[in-house]
Structure formats: C-alpha cells, structure tokens
Amino acid sequence: MEQQPEWRPDILGEDFQALTLPLDKDPDGDGDIRAVLVRYQPNGESIEDRPALLWVHGMTDYFFQSHVAEYFHQQGYAFYSIDLRKCGRARQDGELWHYVTDLEYYFPDLDAALEVISQHHPSMVPIAHSTAGIIVPMWLNQLSSDKVPALVLDSPWLDLMNFSQFQISLVRPIINVLGQIAPRVAIPGGGLKAFGESIHADYHGEWNYDLHLKPLGGHRKYLGWLRAVLNGQHLVHTDNIDVGVPTLVLTSARSHLNQPYSAATDTADAVLDVQQTQHWAPHLGKDVDVYTILGARHDVFLSLRPAREEAFAVSTKFLTHHVKN
Numbered sequence: 001m002e003q004q005p006e007w008r009p010d011i012l013g014e015d016f017q018a019l020t021l022p023l024d025k026d027p028d029g030d031g032d033i034r035a036v037l038v039r040y041q042p043n044g045e046s047i048e049d050r051p052a053l054l055w056v057h058g059m060t061d062y063f064f065q066s067h068v069a070e071y072f073h074q075q076g077y078a079f080y081s082i083d084l085r086k087c088g089r090a091r092q093d094g095e096l097w098h099y100v101t102d103l104e105y106y107f108p109d110l111d112a113a114l115e116v117i118s119q120h121h122p123s124m125v126p127i128a129h130s131t132a133g134i135i136v137p138m139w140l141n142q143l144s145s146d147k148v149p150a151l152v153l154d155s156p157w158l159d160l161m162n163f164s165q166f167q168i169s170l171v172r173p174i175i176n177v178l179g180q181i182a183p184r185v186a187i188p189g190g191g192l193k194a195f196g197e198s199i200h201a202d203y204h205g206e207w208n209y210d211l212h213l214k215p216l217g218g219h220r221k222y223l224g225w226l227r228a229v230l231n232g233q234h235l236v237h238t239d240n241i242d243v244g245v246p247t248l249v250l251t252s253a254r255s256h257l258n259q260p261y262s263a264a265t266d267t268a269d270a271v272l273d274v275q276q277t278q279h280w281a282p283h284l285g286k287d288v289d290v291y292t293i294l295g296a297r298h299d300v301f302l303s304l305r306p307a308r309e310e311a312f313a314v315s316t317k318f319l320t321h322h323v324k325n
Contacts, residue, residue, distance in 0.1 A: 005116065007039070011089070011210075012066050015042040021112040023085060028101050028183075028224070035109040036089040037116060040069035040079040047078040051323045052121035054113055055081035058130030058157070058299075059098050059225075060192065060218035062088020064209040068127075068301050075316055076325055078121055082113045084135075088213045101183050101224035103232045106135050107142070118147050125323055127315075129154040129299055130271070134232040137284050140243040141235075150322040151247040152315055155298050157229075157272055158236050158280035172234065175227050183224025192218040194261040195270040199302045204261060207302065236283050243285040248318040250311055251277045252296035252303075267307070271298040289318070 010016035021035040041047055053072055055063055063081035072079045083089040084106055087098050100106065110126075117124045124147055128136035133156020140148065160168055178185070196216030199205035203216075235241050255275070256268035274292070281290045291314050293300055295307040303311065 010038050012038070012064065016040055016066070016069070018089060019116065021082075021109065021116070023108050023112065026085070026095075027105055028099060030086065030095045030099075033085045033095070034090050034092070035085055035112060036083045037113050038063055038081045038083070038089070040066075040073055042070075042073065047073075048120050050076060050078040050121060051319075051325060052078040052080055052117045052124045053319075054117065054124050054126045055079070056110070056126055056128040056132035056136055057081070057083065057087065058132055059221075060214060061129065062210070062213045064207065064214070065299075065301055071312055075319075077319070077323075078117075080113065080117055080124075082109060084109050084132075091213075096184070096222065097219035099184075099222055099225055101179065101228055103135050103138055103228050107139050110136070110139050114145065114147060123147055123149050123323060125150045125152060125319065127152040127154060128156065130157050131229065133157055134229065134236070137241050137243045138232055138235065140245065141241050143244075148245060149324075150245050150319065151243055152318065153247065153249045153281070153284075154300050154311075155251055155269060155272055155274075156249060156277060156281065157233075159233055159273070159276035160230060168230070172230050175223065175230055179223045179227025183222060183227070185223045186220050187223055187226060189218065189221040192216070192271060194256075194259060194265045195298050197261040198265045198270065198297065199299070204266070205302075233280075236280055239283055241284055245285070246287045246318075246322045247281075247285055247289065248315065249277070249281040249284075249288060249290045250296070250300045250314065251281075251290065251292055252298070252300065252307075253292045253294045266297065266304055267295040269296070269298045 007017040010018040019037045026033045069079040086095045197203040201208040252269040297303045300311040
C-alpha cells in the first residue's frame with residue numbers, strides 16, 4: 001500500500017503545513033537533496049478541487065509572504081509554495097546556499113510539486129519571482145502537461161544588469177569557461193541590502209522574515225550559478241523559450257538601483273532594471289501581458305499598500321480570465 005505524504009506544521013504557523021519532497025542525488029555533488037512544498041490550509045478547511053497556485057521564490061529567498069497565501073485563498077484558490085533545493089526550508093547542512101550550475105536542475109523540484117498538487121487540484125498556476133522568472137519559463141518550455149493553464153511572473157530577472165547586449169556577448173564565453181573550470185569560486189554580488197531594509201520589520205518594512213534564510217544583502221553567489229543564469233537568459237534573448245500559456249508579467253514602473261536605502265527605495269525596484277524586464281518579457285511566449293505598477297517594489301506583492309493592492313487586483317483579474325474554477 002502506497003504511503004501517503006506526511007504534512008507537518010510549518011514555520012509560518014498552524015495554518016501552514018510543509019511537505020518534504022525527496023529528490024535524487026545532487027548533480028552538483030551535494031549529496032541527497034530535497035525541496036519543501038508548503039500549503040495554506042487555515043483551520044483545516046478543505047481546499048480539495050480548488051485550482052491551485054504555486055509560489056516559486058527568487059535566488060536568495062524563501063516563502064514567507066503569508067499575506068499572499070491568505071489573499072488568494074479568499075479568492076477561491078488553493079495556495080502552495082515551494083522552497084527549491086538548497087533554499088530556505090529545503091537547505092541542509094553543508095549545502096551551498098542556492099547553488100546550481102544549471103537551472104534545469106530545478107525541474108525535478110517543480111515536477112514533484114506538480115505531481116503532488118495535481119492529485120488534489122484540477123490545475124496549477126505558478127507565480128514565479130525574480131530568478132524563478134527564468135527557471136519556471138524554462139520548465140514550462142519543456143513541460144508536456146495540461147495542468148498548467150497560465151503563468152504569473154513577479155519581476156522576472158531576464159537580463160544581466162548594467163551590461164549592454166554587446167558587452168554580454170563578450171562576457172558570456174568567458175563566464176562559460178570559468179564557470180566550468182571553477183564553478184564554486186565566489187563572485188562579488190550585492191545591491192540587495194536596500195531592498196531587504198525596505199521590507200524587513202526591523203528596518204523600514206512590514207515583514208518579519210528570517211534573516212538567516214534570507215539575509216538583507218543576499219547569499220553568496222558563485223561562478224557556476226552565474227553561468228547558469230546567463231545561459232537561461234540567453235534562451236530568452238534568442239527566442240528559444242515558449243511558455244505555451246497566457247502569461248502576466250508584473251513589474252515596477254521604475255528602478256532605483258545601487259543606492260543606500262531611502263524613501264525612494266520603497267516605491268521602485270531596487271534589484272532589477274525594469275526596462276530590461278519590460279523589453280525581454282514579450283519574448284517568453286505568444287501571449288504575454290506586461291503590466292507596470294507605479295510605486296511597486298522588486299517583489300510587487302511586498303510593495304506599499306496601494307501598489308500591493310493593485311498587484312493583487314491585476315493578478316486576480318488575469319486568473320479569473322484564464323483559470324477555470
């Protein structure tokens with residue numbers, strides 16, 4: 001008799017439960033790895049047969065946005081999230097935070113989540129943030145399933161910042177070689193601290209998330225990981241990605257980059273160049289709607305209330321149009 005998966009209490013409280021998804025040996029040599037699926041089920045309320053949403057976090061992130069789960073539950077959706085391998089809840093001692101040398105290595109994590117969710121729900125729409133805005137489109141490009149009717153992208157990272165396409169064409173071959181020879185060499189990286197300070201309750205924000213799982217300035221980054229990101233972005237730039245489903249891309253109306261925290265940080269994307277996002281997003285598929293939100297932060301669902309409510313309203317309208325309840 002097949003053993004049923006064992007959900008356990010989650011770190012977000014009694015309304016959330018977590019399920020470990022065992023994965024195969026890590027292709028990058030970190031041994032037995034896992035992902036962790038989280039669901040929102042308040043007061044044991046039945047969520048069976050609702051259409052499901054799956055939140056997929058960014059590179060230096062994990063799921064803590066409980067208000068997002070609460071909102072979409074009230075709209076009639078079953079809300080799930082996944083902490084990918086070596087990220088957040090899923091990371092185990094000895095693993096390099098968020099380290100992969102190929103974004104395709106995340107596909108089994110997403111396959112496992114879809115398998116569990118599909119047992120209880122007619123469909124699953126990913127909501128993918130930042131680096132997941134490359135990972136999930138790559139996954140959908142090769143997925144053969146009618147269970148995913150639409151896609152929402154929250155500030156997807158679709159280009160290498162501060163470089164022209166000509167410069168990237170020169171840099172990519174170098175990083176490809178170095179990323180293969182010395183993939184675990186750490187690289188300079190930053191620019192995330194102002195965003196972290198804008199959202200964390202100990203500084204200027206509203207959310208008291210775990211600074212061990214999501215440091216203000218992000219986790220250390222490595223050459224092999226950068227190579228993987230560049231290769232994923234190159235697929236978008238060369239029109240080798242087609243998500244195959246209607247897609248909503250949410251982005252701030254402006255960026256405020258490489259600056260210490262100020263009030264301007266609260267109403268702009270302090271991590272990505274939104275013009276790059278707006279330029280490349282239409283290359284993800286044949287039916288892509290790019291919606292800019294004045295005053296939105298990098299995670300549009302962590303924006304100040306007016307922009308946050310706009311993000312919710314636009315997402316709900318899109319889902320109502322494309323997802324059968």
